[in-house]
Amino acid sequence: MSDPSQRLLQAAAAPDPADPDPALEAITDAALRQFELFGMARSTMDQISRRAKIARVTLYRRFPGKDALIDAVIQRELRRFLADLDAAVQPFEDVDDRLVEGFIFVLGAMRNHTLLQRVLDSEPETILPYLTVQGGPFLTAARDYLAARLLRDHDDAHTPEEVVLLADVLVRLMLSFLLTPQTLIDLDDREQARTFALRYLRPMLARG
Template identity: 30%
Template sequence: MTRPGAPLTSLFGRAIEQVSSAPEVDDGVFDAALAVLAERGTRAATMDDVAARSGISRATLFRRFGGKDALFEAALARALRGFLTEIGTTFLTVTDPVERIEAAFVACLRFRRRFVAGKSDPAHGAALVAMLSAGEPSPLELGRRFVAARIEAGQSEGVLPPADADIQADAIIRLTLSYLVLPSPVYDLDDVEVARAVARRAIAPLVTGIPN
């Protein structure tokens, strides 16, 4: 019988704690683990599934990680580290505020696809909301603070008009979350250019005040 795994929310919370220390190893295993996690969920996924997908024996996986929860935590930590690095690089190298929003939105969609398979599974959407809302502060709150700080920086630099940065950041986070949880049946957000257009026309005006 398959042992039920820890809820995705718990795995994600523990993965956050590993982000700064998780080594860059076992990329193939981690890719396989995330694919299995996305397809089967924490309850149904097994080490046998990951072994079959990765080509690494079940015994080796247990020897390296001890169990499936530890393996999934390490895989999520690696995915989180890559996501945070990408966002950080974007805000260091891209100066145009609209282009920053486009790039960040695309990164969020790409991150979602790493561990949520399909486009309309209500269970996956609920798991995503629970995962991003868990903790104190939660990933959503950390995201809101980050966005608010960047808006305030843009206002101080004169590239964004004066406004309430906290309200703007909260609206951006919630709008982005809605696209992550309920992918649009009208627009193919797997298409990068379409995703960038949505961000440019629907999200960016919240802070620039300029329709695109």
């Protein structure tokens, strides 16, 4: 398993799906379900191919190897995540609301993501270092993506430097809530999450 930050960058850099190959989709579908049920480390190419109702050899004809398949699954999840985030934020006009709603969405999306939760729960050692002590590349990628996203609907009130710092803090907080969800507010309660974001996140955006 390689550094996830590369995949994030790639996924974020690919604006259009381009390749809705049904055969490939069916395979990644099967792989995703398999991974959700047994984790990535314990899933074998044989199990995945049987679940996809193809021969194992065909699997290798589509993907160079297991790593590449894992990459494809994760990349697709990231693309979906970013697309959903975009859609969730789009209805709102000003940056304030988008920030708050985006934060709420990310919280919910992370906590409802079966594969992510599965990995964190049953094989955390495979992902924990990349999100913590070796989390620099990932943090940078996520921060820069968020900053660019915030600057797209910017209000000219903030310098790019300010926005990047804000994005850094936001990413760190969301990552913290992912890794250690136990907190005073019920993160699954959208209203509580909104109150929290309004009270503690929006003030950081304030001031020109």
